[in-house]
Amino acid sequence: MSTVVFPGDQLHYDENKPLNIGPGVYCDPKSQKVLPINAGSAVVSDSKKDQSLYIDYDSKRYIPAVGDLVVGIIVGQYTDSYKVSLSSFSTSVTLPYMAFPNASKKNKPTLKIGDLVYARVSSAEKELEAELECVDATTGKDAGYGLLDGGMTVDVTLKFARHLLFDNSFPLLPILAKHTQFEIAIGVNGKIWIKCEEVKDTLACYRSILDCQSLPVSNHKNVVKENFSKVSKVAEA
Amino acid sequence: MSRFEIYSPEGLRVDGRRWNELRRFDCSINTHSHAADGSSYLEQGNNKIITLVKGPKEPSLRSQMDPTKALLKVSVNITKFSKTERSKTSHKNERRVLEIQTALTRTFNKNVMLHIYPRTLIDIEIHVLQQDGGLVGTLINGITLALIDAGIAMFDYISGVSVGLYDTTPLLEVNSLEENVMSSVTLGVVGKTEKLSLLLVEDKIPLDRLESVLAIGIAGAHRVRELMDSELRKRAEKRVANSTN
């Protein structure tokens, strides 16, 4: 169930149940009124105990939230942490050396400035710099986080990145898989890292993802096909 | 303006040169050994410039520090008395001067081995005492000399020269009288190659003439390189002789 709401509209939910509010919803500290602050579809999910409410809206700029999986660029190095950029011009976030698997005071990670990392946001307070971790805090294992070597990143809108990451029925990745083998890391900060064996295949994936961002789902298949054939034509020549 | 005959039927220019003749080229290095790490004084025709190279040194601002390579900074000071008519305003922030500085910085960025001096600043200061056409070329030569004097590693010489085009005749190294009445091209040539680091055309030139202009320019630049080279070798030999005594 979803309806499109705009900032300042009234939200419909069960007033008697405890309410969890998510992105796009704001509780005015003075009047305790709950109102949407973004334009998008309002999603209310009900459970027995409580209900949660959030607005599904699209944007280009990422604001860190705990638990998000992100792709970042190392832009600086301090004595005990890296400075990581999640999107250009945003305030950078920190990635402590201790947030790596098997980290100790002697065993420091070896990332360099300019490297790409896949990480999870471990803390995000609006007044402070957010923090990342490259380790699964519960198991202490690397869990797929860490350096992304080679490949290419694609900048997409946040909503599109969420579709790719969470929507299992979204057809783009299976279509790509039919054409080539690839490694992929999707950051909800709108950065998608992709790597194939060959440069030309990576490039075809890059163009396909960019193109499909603004096309109906039904067109994806043809667009991907076109991109792959175009790339191989140039490569043959 | 037509009082002068720019190029006479006999093949002579206003200052008596032939079409393919360079101007007088007098240079010396290590002229300001107390003021800078490397310095040169160059007279190319009536252009007179002093170049000072300071560095590689620790940058005064943190933002100038690059952990992978040295930062090259060029500042050009065109004095108010450098032309016949004294200019009323300072040239410091003129767009033309900013453009020249940027062009020079980018020319030498690719030629100086910046990666072997990380976290440092190489500061190049040029003072133009007198100018008479083809200034940018002269500035390039001055910097090359001063950088070599400072002992900063470079891949090769860069020599600068200007070429004018009078009707269909290219004239090597224009002076300001010639520069005012015809289009001219400035080249910065790398060593003995035919590679151009800098190429500036500021006025209209027929596209089909450009190639011949470039050809004479490259030849002229190679000659300038030889002149600089012989002066540098003379200096070096003298120094070697002094130290063995």
Add this chain to the structure above:
Amino acid sequence: MAKDIEFSTSENKFILDALRQNLRLDGRSFDQFRDVDIKFGKEYGDVTVTMGKTKIHCRISCQIAQPYEDRPFEGLFLISTETSPMAGPQFENGNSTGEDEVLCVRIIEKAVRRSGALDVEGLCIVAGSKCWAIRADVHFLDCDGGLLDASCIAVMTALLHFKKPDITVLGDRVTVHPTDEREPVPLGILHIPICVTFSFFNPQDTEENIKGDSNAEIAIIDANLKEELLRDGTLTVTLNKNREVVQVSKAGGLPMDALSLMENCYKAYTITEKLTDQILACVKEDDSKRNQYAGLLSSENARDAT
């Protein structure tokens, strides 16, 4: 200087790798100029140029002013190119002292103003006391590389499109006729300079570039933003349809072989020819569109009169 766009090493390496295999990010070939889209606003001299994701708006305006004392027979012409964060957060508002901004301003200045593309003597009204001052305001709306080339197209199209009010001079008294009263007059355009920018990449190491004979450097036309941020050197050639080189600027950067530079100039000429034709066709088309309405209006007036 505002912050820069952040780049990862992988991205950097990938773009170069692709170039080595003759591939560009956006699928163009090395010599391919982006398609140029020209749109006119309601008024004369209001032009929006779109090239891929680069978008530039140019607006010409005029007013009566006093000529410079040392040039009493010439009108005034000014091109203003100020940046704003609208084109991208890397630009600072009104700050044009950055290296690239200075070069961009200077090259447009040389290409259009100093080359005499606009007939400034035709702007003179009363010698020494009154003349037209023409102003071109270039607004960068969206920057995906090629600002310089697009600006030059925008300024020239706008100048061709612009019309100034007609005037009558009686002694030292100048009468300006409002545009709805008398058909305004176009400016005198003497030639149409077109800028084409090449970006150079070095697929080998620096030493090979300077000492070697392979000349394997890559030159691409009309780079987009990512390519611009990674390039090692650039060359801007300004030509017009009369096979005249108006301006060439290779301000340092990767040393390039003289012959390949000449080759680039010839490539630029074919683009210049094509773009000049396109600009003229667009202006002509818009002009006839406007005249069609003018014709309609005047016939209606004629009917009213009868």
Add this chain to the structure above:
Amino acid sequence: MASSEADTVEVHPVTFPPQVLARISPELSLQRHLSLGIRPSLKRFEEFRDVHIDQNTLSRYKLENAASEDSTNSVLGSNVLKSGKTFVITSITGGIVEETLPVETEDPGEQELEDLTKGRDEISKFAPVYPLVEVERGRVGAPTDEEMTISQKLHDYVLHSGLIPKSSLKVQCGVRTTEKSGEAKVLYPDEDVDVSTSIRTLSQRKWSYVLYAKIVVFSRTGPVFDLCWNSLLYALQDTRLPRAFIDERATDLKMTIRTRGRSASVRETYEILCDPRRSIPLKISRESVGYASSFGVIDLDPEMALDQEDHDMEKEERQPILLADLDTEAEEACIQSTICIITDSNGNLKNIDILGGGARVTPAILRRAINLAQLRARNLEFLTAPEV
């Protein structure tokens, strides 16, 4: 942190003296004051600061004695206004420019032209002043945003209020003739009919005055737009314009210029000169004079009030209240809803600026503010009235 008895934490209420509280939490301090029915400046809610003015003390033309003028002084009108601790000093200077109006017909008569523009173009009948506002802060530098916006506001509002008709800025140009005796004499068209025709033949050009105003604010304690406006208006009301003339001999001057093989004869611009002795008052349209008052609107927050009485807070809705003449840092920082009104005493409004960033600006509050502004305009009008 050696204490191990973590479970016996004592909470002490922290108290601050009023001045310190005002610094730490201006919002709270302001609300506390308001709950007592008083403002941090100790004014009542709808009380204005007293205003004192001094007219023409800096001007070239002193009102009482036209002969004793100072010819090196270029100030045409001035005012010093004091409101609370703040001083505003306005000085009016002027210049003369040639008019470059686009002319519609070949040579329309004066009256004809006015008829043409009438009704069609209301705003072009009036002229602005060009103000430069400086708020002294003990340092120099580029003008601040506040200075620029106040300057622009003054410019716009003077223009739109129709205070200065363009006709009153037209230069009635005189002619200086040198008699045979060698004595120079200046004749003005409005005094001598012959001259008016001779001027018309001499020159077809027209000149007009432009007015500049320099406004300097000392010891700013709050928003100052209303003070600047009032000071400017007082100054304009007593401004005098010098008479101007052209020299008969200069009218025929022609000059040949030659460049690049071309030559043309250019008529030299007329030297227009100001008469050192004579002046005329600037005619402004009296019915357009209005005075500015500023207001703020703020919600009283019962939670922040000093709880002397324990009456039921819940039932009280937050009531927006009106504060007149915003002053002090606390009010400026905490009050987001402001109203600025320029009106005369009869309720002819010239300008209203409402910014509703905070408390709600209700119609009732707006009416009340207009009423107060009207009353205050009457008081301010009295200040310039000749003393009885």
Add this chain to the structure above:
Amino acid sequence: MSIIASTGILNHVDGSSEFESHSTKVVCSVTGPIEPKARQELPTQLALEIIVRPAKGVPNTREKLIEDKLRGVLTPLIARYLYPRRLCQITFQVMEAGEPELEFSQRELSCCINAAVLALVDSGIGLLAMASSVPLAIIKGQLVVDPNAQQLQESQSVHTLALEITESGKNVQNILLLDSTGAFTQNELFQILSQGEERCLTLVQELRKVLGDRINSEIIRTKT
């Protein structure tokens, strides 16, 4: 009234819009929340950098005043306490003034406000309410809503009204800006408020439609 509006027209900023009414046309871009320069940073809230650029000529005090008024309107609209120590750049480019620039700025101001609302929503920066704005004029005692350039010149007084609107575009929360100048009476003022309110309410519906259409088409496009 005929307005033409669209969002998401620029690629390198976070939000953008184009708003056209009569012959006034404004492009607005929004970038944020991003890292501010040290001098811009505010400890508890989002700092706004507002830039207005005129169609012709260089920015002047006139644009500064428009910027100042826009700041007054936009600051209370943005959920600025959600983004402490961050910066939001809002840039306006006037494409066509649609009014004599020396004397008037009402049309440009109100178009800028509408464009800003669209661009802010597009950027995803939190807003507490919607807003809309309309210029008005009184010509010989007659109230004209959304006057054109000619009407502005004939008017005795000109006004710009901006309202904060909540609850599905039905409830007027507050007057964000009323900027009236010229010669007018108290009655006329209240007439302006009531008729302006009517127009603002319909305008906000149009703005919602522009934004809603885009969101809906997006939902349909990505439906699997």
